[in-house]
Amino acid sequence: MATNPAGGPLQKSTQERESVVIRFAGDSGDGMQLTGTRFTSESVLAGNDVGTLPDFPAEIRAPTGTLYGVSAFQINFSNKNVYTPGDDLDALVCMNPAALKTNIADLKQNGILIVDPAEFTSANLRKAEYENNPLEDSSLDKYQVYQVEVTKMTTLALKDTGLPNRSVMRSRNFFALGVVSWLFNRPIEPTLEWIQQRFGKTPVVAEANTLAIKGGYHLGENTDMFASSYEIKPAEIDPGTYRNITGNSATALGFVIASQKAGLPLFLGSYPITPASDVLHELAEYKNYNVYTFQAEDEIAGVGAALGAAFGGALAITTTSGPGMNLKGETMGLAATVELPMVITNIQRAGPSTGMPTKPEQTDLLQAIYGRHGESPLPVIAASTPADCFHAAFEAARIAMKYMTPVILLTDGFLANASEPWLLPSVDDLPSIPVEFRTDPQGFFPYLRDEETLARPWVKPGTPGLEHRIGGIEKDYLTGNISYAPANHEQMVRVRHQKVAKITQEIPPTQVKGPEQGKLLVLGWGSTYGAIAAAVEAAQAQGHTVAQAHLRYLNPLPADLGEILGRYEKVLVPEMNMGQLLKLIRAEYLVDAVGLNKIQGRPFKVSEVATRIARMLED
Amino acid sequence: MSTEAAVKLTRKDFVSDQDVRWCPGCGDYAILAQVQKIFPELGIPKEKAVFISGIGCSSRFPYYMNTYGFHTIHGRAPAIATGLKVSRPDLHIWLVTGDGDGLSIGGNHLIHALRRNVELKIMLFNNRIYGLTKGQYSPTSELGKVAKSTPMGSADHPLNPIALAMGAEATFIARSIDTEAKHQQETLRRAAAHKGGAFIEILQNCNVYNDGAWEYLKAKDSKADTQLLLEHGQPMVFGKNKDRGIRLNGLTPEVVTIGNGVSTSDLLVHDEHDQTLAYLLGRMTPPNFPTPVGILFSTERPTIESLMNQQIQDAIEKSGPGNIETLLRRGDVWSVE
CATH class of the missing domain: 3.40.50.970 (Thiamin diphosphate (ThDP)-binding fold, Pyr/PP domains)
Known part of the structure; x- marks a missing residue:
């Protein structure tokens, strides 16, 4: 590589781009998640809208250099609205041959590929199952390949720190971040500040990472390796205060704020499971908000402890993923019949069984709605974007307490780990959550119901004069005493159904994005929102009468949904499963909807939805 | 209690x-x-x-x-x-x-x-x-x-x-x-x-x-x-006549009859x-x-x-009672005009 003989920055051109999709890929020990998060922060501070997708292996420390040990982080940043982490890549950074092998297929033709040639050793090539060095044959000819000597340059930049080679290698990701930050005109100052905060206690590490990122940035600036850099102008973003947030963080915040609004302690009973554990970790930090986090001995005890806390008058929640919700099923049945409020959060992952724990799927919808013994209807609410997890969690908690019922909240592994800028809500604008515990013994019956909601009274043990027993045995419609009377059982089954059905009165009119009637309605739920929104907008831009409706409430369904479905010639339901919402709406509304189904542990690409929309419009 | x-x-x-x-x-x-x-x-x-x-x-x-x-x-x-x-x-x-x-x-x-x-x-x-x-x-x-x-x-x-x-x-x-x-x-x-x-x-x-x-x-x-x-x-005595007891033999308890050289003082005391x-x-x-x-x-x-509730009290003492605004604004926050 040549350096500028004059010693100053080279005069370089800047090309403007509307949006860029970049992916950092490396070994699971290479710090790609960190690099990605930092690049994301730089991008939001540069004023772009962003969407991110981490993609990491289940193995904590897979053997280095292996294909299954590759960890990646993808960012879509733009001067327009960003709905997804992006489809195909404009740029790909590969820290080793295995990362190249597993990610190159997603890079666009003529896309930017940054590789570290020092890592393309015969041993690493063998581990990545390359017969020939791809940097030396013609297999990468259709890309703009930049061989950046990350390892060598990092070593050089850090030579005065006195750090051993092993530690120096840990700063390689910052060097790569520096290069890419320059390439896309991202400010590195926020990362420099962050390094001081994060590593301030070990100044030598802070210094090493600072030198590395600056080294990378200056490499871009001062050498002629890159002829030009790229500029992505700030997006037009609604005014307000923002923070970048992942779905799991948003879920945790939704619950804490719901408990604060209700004036109750928050109790989480949970057992660690991917990808739900981060909610437990995050809530454990909020003890001063009167938050109890109880790491139980198993999934069953997690939900059991939560139910106990609900009986005691706390806002009770449990968090899990698919297999864990199976284990909680029996307790959810009890919670349904004793009619105590709680939220069961299922952060869905690819199943069945262990399946692919770090990969998302939407395969627990029918489990959520039907997967219990007996007639035990429960409300089901789903989040559609990472930030929306906040509102969905808050709403699930609100509904649970207002209707005295367990509520299932569905998110997934994509929402859990993906992030987006979140326009912080004003606390006053959030709905209030009035909670009234019954204290008056006059006319008290444990199952006396509120007319509007059919909720039974919530009584805290410790309230004088209201001593009573609840349990799993069928109970009398009013007194709650054990009853095996046939007609009473039917009445109880029906009233538990009616209570859940009543929740339709909470559901605002379904938002339809696009024409009020026309050729095609694309109906979705959960994390497919972004890909559907982008694909539908693209079709609308081409003049097609295509609309999008996305469901937050899966049980009960919105009262206006049947009528909306009838206004379009066709209905398409994209889902990351074999067609679960599809079955529901076909059964409920007798509508001849069709499914678009992807079960690869990966979110839909916009193009996949767009292609299907185009096909349906042609037919 | x-x-x-x-x-x-x-x-x-x-x-x-x-x-x-x-x-x-x-x-x-x-x-x-x-x-x-x-x-x-x-x-x-x-x-x-x-x-x-x-x-x-x-x-x-x-x-x-x-x-x-x-x-x-x-x-x-x-x-x-x-x-x-x-x-x-x-x-x-x-x-x-x-x-x-x-x-x-x-x-x-x-x-x-x-x-x-x-x-x-x-x-x-x-x-x-x-x-x-x-x-x-x-x-x-x-x-x-x-x-x-x-x-x-x-x-x-x-x-x-x-x-x-x-x-x-x-x-x-x-x-x-x-x-x-x-x-x-x-x-x-x-x-x-x-x-x-x-x-x-x-x-x-x-x-x-x-x-x-x-x-x-x-x-x-x-x-x-x-x-x-x-x-x-x-002492661990039992039997209708209170004449039997438990004695430790090495690390093993054994049943003995009191008398014949065995007295209650030889017995395990609960x-x-x-x-x-x-x-x-x-x-x-x-x-x-x-x-x-x-x-x-x-x-x-x-x-x-007691330990879990103490942690909550300690956290409140250290960080003050939870404030929703603070919670929302945790981490990197930026404003768009």
């Missing part, structure tokens, strides 16, 4: 309006009677008492106590009670379980409740049989038990509830017998007074499916020989705070030993609810 002002209550205050539906002659009646008898003495306002159970005959118990009650799921009562106690340490929670509910389907939850030292008073009614499902062998049934599901005898080695509680490091471990009213009352009073979780195995007769399972311990003419009544600070001794007592089973009855072990250790 209670910190509330003494309330004058009687046995009747704790009797609910529900018909008791156990089989006539069931040992559970006797236990219910003892609990209802001692409860007014405990100084617990009845609204502060909660009875929680799982599934099984014994688990019907809460319906008959005029307190708060929760009849839950097979085996899961300790988990549900833990959530309640942690978030409501002001409540006095009693848990009723059986050998199937507590040791089979709920074994996992029981050991964790004990090791965490949740202040639950756990009464395990051990009748060595499944009653509610009509007569299958249980985890405490003797090897070779002929029951409905084991016509040729069970092939399962039985579980020792006391040894299990010791293994889980329970802080209070006792054993009593359904028909021994006074002993039971005293044991339950001690359990109630204990600062921490209490595990009380109550040997109970199922007169329908396993009648006489504990008869060798109860029969008037033989019980003095088969029971070892433990008293703190007293110390309910001695964990090693409790392990030995827990392993003393018939036919080679009398069955120890009474408080086998008690010690003090912080309860999980």
Whole structure:
């Protein structure tokens, strides 16, 4: 590589781009998640809208250099609205041959590929199952390949720190971040500040990472390796205060704020499971908000402890993923019949069984709605974007307490780990959550119901004069005493159904994005929102009468949904499963909807939805 | 025990309006009677008492106590009670379980409740049989038990509830017998007074499916020989004539007859705070030993609810009470004009 003989920055051109999709890929020990998060922060501070997708292996420390040990982080940043982490890549950074092998297929033709040639050793090539060095044959000819000597340059930049080679290698990701930050005109100052905060206690590490990122940035600036850099102008973003947030963080915040609004302690009973554990970790930090986090001995005890806390008058929640919700099923049945409020959060992952724990799927919808013994209807609410997890969690908690019922909240592994800028809500604008515990013994019956909601009274043990027993045995419609009377059982089954059905009165009119009637309605739920929104907008831009409706409430369904479905010639339901919402709406509304189904542990690409929309419009 | 002002209550205050539906002659009646008898003495306002159970005959118990009650799921009562106690340490929670509910389907939850030292008073009614499902062998049934599901005898080695509680490091471990009213009352009073979780195995007769399972311990003419009544600070003497005792031979307890050079001063003296001794007592089973009855072990250790609530208090002291605005603005925040 040549350096500028004059010693100053080279005069370089800047090309403007509307949006860029970049992916950092490396070994699971290479710090790609960190690099990605930092690049994301730089991008939001540069004023772009962003969407991110981490993609990491289940193995904590897979053997280095292996294909299954590759960890990646993808960012879509733009001067327009960003709905997804992006489809195909404009740029790909590969820290080793295995990362190249597993990610190159997603890079666009003529896309930017940054590789570290020092890592393309015969041993690493063998581990990545390359017969020939791809940097030396013609297999990468259709890309703009930049061989950046990350390892060598990092070593050089850090030579005065006195750090051993092993530690120096840990700063390689910052060097790569520096290069890419320059390439896309991202400010590195926020990362420099962050390094001081994060590593301030070990100044030598802070210094090493600072030198590395600056080294990378200056490499871009001062050498002629890159002829030009790229500029992505700030997006037009609604005014307000923002923070970048992942779905799991948003879920945790939704619950804490719901408990604060209700004036109750928050109790989480949970057992660690991917990808739900981060909610437990995050809530454990909020003890001063009167938050109890109880790491139980198993999934069953997690939900059991939560139910106990609900009986005691706390806002009770449990968090899990698919297999864990199976284990909680029996307790959810009890919670349904004793009619105590709680939220069961299922952060869905690819199943069945262990399946692919770090990969998302939407395969627990029918489990959520039907997967219990007996007639035990429960409300089901789903989040559609990472930030929306906040509102969905808050709403699930609100509904649970207002209707005295367990509520299932569905998110997934994509929402859990993906992030987006979140326009912080004003606390006053959030709905209030009035909670009234019954204290008056006059006319008290444990199952006396509120007319509007059919909720039974919530009584805290410790309230004088209201001593009573609840349990799993069928109970009398009013007194709650054990009853095996046939007609009473039917009445109880029906009233538990009616209570859940009543929740339709909470559901605002379904938002339809696009024409009020026309050729095609694309109906979705959960994390497919972004890909559907982008694909539908693209079709609308081409003049097609295509609309999008996305469901937050899966049980009960919105009262206006049947009528909306009838206004379009066709209905398409994209889902990351074999067609679960599809079955529901076909059964409920007798509508001849069709499914678009992807079960690869990966979110839909916009193009996949767009292609299907185009096909349906042609037919 | 209670910190509330003494309330004058009687046995009747704790009797609910529900018909008791156990089989006539069931040992559970006797236990219910003892609990209802001692409860007014405990100084617990009845609204502060909660009875929680799982599934099984014994688990019907809460319906008959005029307190708060929760009849839950097979085996899961300790988990549900833990959530309640942690978030409501002001409540006095009693848990009723059986050998199937507590040791089979709920074994996992029981050991964790004990090791965490949740202040639950756990009464395990051990009748060595499944009653509610009509007569299958249980985890405490003797090897070779002929029951409905084991016509040729069970092939399962039985579980020792006391040894299990010791293994889980329970802080209070006792054993009593359904028909021994006074002993039971005293044991339950001690359990109630204990600062921490209490595990009380109550040997109970199922007169329908396993009648006489504990008869060798109860029969008037033989019980003095088969029971070892433990008293703190007293030598371990038993037998009709108080002429037999337990002596330590190396690390092994042995039954000796007093006289012929053996005196009571050679005998083991019960110390309910001695964990090693409790392990030995827990392993003393018939036919080679009398069955120890009474408080086998008690010690003090912080309860999980005190530690968890302390953490919340500490966090509030350190960071101030939670503020929603602060929470929302945690981390990298930026403004768009």
